[in-house]
Amino acid sequence: MQVVDFFCGAGGFSEGFEQAGFKVVKAFDIWEPAIRTHNMNHSSSGKVVAENRNVLEIAALPDEEFHKVVPDSEVIIGSPPCVAFSSSNKSGKADKTLGIQLLKAFFKIVARKKFKKNSLLKYWVMENVSNVQYYVEKEYTMEDLGITTLGDKKLKVIHENSKVYELQYYGVPSNRKRFICGEFPDFNKTLSKGIPLKKVLESLGTPYEYLNSNIVDPNYLLELKGLEVTDHHYKKLLADFEWKKAEIRKRDKGYMGKMSFPEDISKPARTIMATMSHSSREAMIFSDKQGEYRSPTIREVATIMSFPIDYRFYGESDSIKYKLVGNAVPPKFANTIAQAIMRDVKQNYVPPAYRKKVFSSDSNFTNLNFRKFSVKEEKQKPYSTKFKYHVPYLIINSFRVELSNKFNxxxxxxxxxxxxxxxxxxxxxxxxxxxxTKNHFMNVEINKMETFISTHVKTISSIDNLQQNYCLPSNQRANLIGPEELLQAVREFIDEHFNNESKIVVENMTREIPLKIAASFYILFNIIGRLKND
Known part of the structure; x- marks a missing residue:
C-alpha cells in the first residue's frame, strides 16, 4: 500500500508506516534539513521521495496539476506545524490564523483525493498537539474548504477514535500526548506501563561509555557498534548560571506544577520540545556522574522519541538536529496506526522485522560525535532586558508577590x-x-521590616542601579543587588522573621492575604518607592 506524507518533517510518520510495510511514494515539507533527513533515511531505492513544496500552494493547484503533484495513494498522513496551537506558546494564546489555514489546506487535499473519480484513498490520519482538537470541525463542506468542483460532499474529520492519545502506551518512552483524527481503524495500547527514561539512558550508555562495545536499541531489535551510533558521543555541559536558572523555574512554579530537577529517570521522559533550551522551565537536563549537568545528546532525545538508533538527522548544528527530532511524529506511535490499517486490509498480516538502514558514504553528514562544546559564557544583558518574577518559593494559597520592570x-x-x-x-x-500600612503589622515586625528596607535602599540607591545590576553577568554581581538578589533576600527575611501562617484583612480586598505575602509586598513596595528615580 502506498502513502503520501504532508508536512513530513524529519520523517517520523513515514518511518512508522515504512516499518509496517507501506511504501511512502511522496512527502512534502518546506524546511531543507527536514527534506534532506527524510530523503536520506527513506530513499534507499535512489528515488527522491520528499520535495520542497508549500502545502498551501499544493492545495490551491488546478485539478490536473494537483493530481500530478500528489500521486494517488491508499493512505495520506500529515502533521501540520503545531507551534500556534501549543499551550507552551504564549500560554496557548498565540495567533492561530496560519495554523488553521494549514489544517484546512491538509483537509482540502484529503477531500480532493478522496472524492476524485476512481479514488484509491481509503485511510487518512492527521497528528497534532492536543489543543488542536478545539480548532478542528467535526466535518467540512466543500465550500468550507474552498472546493468548487465536488458538489455537496462533506469531509468527516472527527470519528469515534479521533481523540488525544498518551504515546507512552504505544511504545514511545515519553509522556507526550497527541491528538489524531481522520479515517483509520481503532487500535489498542501496546503497553500497559510506560518505558522509563532510565531504560533509554542505560541502553545507550552515557556519552563515550560504549564506544568500544555494542549499543542495543531499547525500542527495536537492533544492535550497533558504539562508533556506528551517531550524535551521541559528546557532552554539552551547562554553565552554572544556566542550570541554576532552570532549576528555580522548574521547582518554583507552584501554580504551574513543580518539575523534577534534574530529570526523573524512573518515569517516561517529558515531552521533547522543538527548541533546545538550557535555562528554561522546559529544558531537559541530565545529571552527570561527575556532579555536573548536561543537555541530552541528540541520540538520547531521538531514542526518547522512538527513532531507531541508526536513524540519521541531517543538520549542521545540535540545535537544528534537536528541532528535527522535537517536531517529529514518534515512529513507534505512527507504526501502531500503520499496523492497524494493515490488519484492516490483510487478515493474516504479520509485521515485518526491522530492516537496518543503509547509507551511502556521505561527506555532507554532520556527526556530532567527538565534537567539543565549550561551556556557555554569561554575557551582559542589554539595558532594556525585561524582568518579571516572584519572591522565590513563596506561593501560599495561590498568592505570590511579583516584581517586574517596564520601559519608556x-x-x-x-x-x-x-x-x-x-x-x-x-x-x-x-x-x-x-x-x-504599618498598622497591619505588629511593632516588632515593622521595626525589622523598616531596618531591612532602609539597608537595601541604601545599598541599591536608585531605580536605575537595580536595572544596571540585573544586566551584569552573575560573576560581576558578587556584592551588588539586582532584582533576583532582592527577591531572594526578601524570601530569606520572611523565613527568618515570619513563622506563623496567619492572614490579614486589607481594606477594599475581598480576600484575606497570608501574612507572609503581605509582608513581602510591603517590603518590596517600599523599597521600590524609596529608591532614587534619576
Whole structure:
C-alpha cells in the first residue's frame, strides 16, 4: 500500500508506516534539513521521495496539476506545524490564523483525493498537539474548504477514535500526548506501563561509555557498534548560571506544577520540545556522574522519541538536529496506526522485522560525535532586558508577590512595579497599589521590616542601579543587588522573621492575604518607592 506524507518533517510518520510495510511514494515539507533527513533515511531505492513544496500552494493547484503533484495513494498522513496551537506558546494564546489555514489546506487535499473519480484513498490520519482538537470541525463542506468542483460532499474529520492519545502506551518512552483524527481503524495500547527514561539512558550508555562495545536499541531489535551510533558521543555541559536558572523555574512554579530537577529517570521522559533550551522551565537536563549537568545528546532525545538508533538527522548544528527530532511524529506511535490499517486490509498480516538502514558514504553528514562544546559564557544583558518574577518559593494559597520592570518608549528609562497575583489563567487575580500600612503589622515586625528596607535602599540607591545590576553577568554581581538578589533576600527575611501562617484583612480586598505575602509586598513596595528615580 502506498502513502503520501504532508508536512513530513524529519520523517517520523513515514518511518512508522515504512516499518509496517507501506511504501511512502511522496512527502512534502518546506524546511531543507527536514527534506534532506527524510530523503536520506527513506530513499534507499535512489528515488527522491520528499520535495520542497508549500502545502498551501499544493492545495490551491488546478485539478490536473494537483493530481500530478500528489500521486494517488491508499493512505495520506500529515502533521501540520503545531507551534500556534501549543499551550507552551504564549500560554496557548498565540495567533492561530496560519495554523488553521494549514489544517484546512491538509483537509482540502484529503477531500480532493478522496472524492476524485476512481479514488484509491481509503485511510487518512492527521497528528497534532492536543489543543488542536478545539480548532478542528467535526466535518467540512466543500465550500468550507474552498472546493468548487465536488458538489455537496462533506469531509468527516472527527470519528469515534479521533481523540488525544498518551504515546507512552504505544511504545514511545515519553509522556507526550497527541491528538489524531481522520479515517483509520481503532487500535489498542501496546503497553500497559510506560518505558522509563532510565531504560533509554542505560541502553545507550552515557556519552563515550560504549564506544568500544555494542549499543542495543531499547525500542527495536537492533544492535550497533558504539562508533556506528551517531550524535551521541559528546557532552554539552551547562554553565552554572544556566542550570541554576532552570532549576528555580522548574521547582518554583507552584501554580504551574513543580518539575523534577534534574530529570526523573524512573518515569517516561517529558515531552521533547522543538527548541533546545538550557535555562528554561522546559529544558531537559541530565545529571552527570561527575556532579555536573548536561543537555541530552541528540541520540538520547531521538531514542526518547522512538527513532531507531541508526536513524540519521541531517543538520549542521545540535540545535537544528534537536528541532528535527522535537517536531517529529514518534515512529513507534505512527507504526501502531500503520499496523492497524494493515490488519484492516490483510487478515493474516504479520509485521515485518526491522530492516537496518543503509547509507551511502556521505561527506555532507554532520556527526556530532567527538565534537567539543565549550561551556556557555554569561554575557551582559542589554539595558532594556525585561524582568518579571516572584519572591522565590513563596506561593501560599495561590498568592505570590511579583516584581517586574517596564520601559519608556525609547527603552532608556526603567520603572519597577510590585503586584500580588493569585492563581493563573482566566481566573487569575491581580492586586496593585494595595493600602497596606504599618498598622497591619505588629511593632516588632515593622521595626525589622523598616531596618531591612532602609539597608537595601541604601545599598541599591536608585531605580536605575537595580536595572544596571540585573544586566551584569552573575560573576560581576558578587556584592551588588539586582532584582533576583532582592527577591531572594526578601524570601530569606520572611523565613527568618515570619513563622506563623496567619492572614490579614486589607481594606477594599475581598480576600484575606497570608501574612507572609503581605509582608513581602510591603517590603518590596517600599523599597521600590524609596529608591532614587534619576
Amino acid at each position: 518608549q525609547n527603552k532608556d528609562k526603567v520603572s519597577w512595579n510590585v503586584v500580588i497575583h493569585r492563581g493563573q489563567g482566566k481566573n487569575a487575580e491581580k492586586y496593585e497599589n494595595i493600602p497596606l
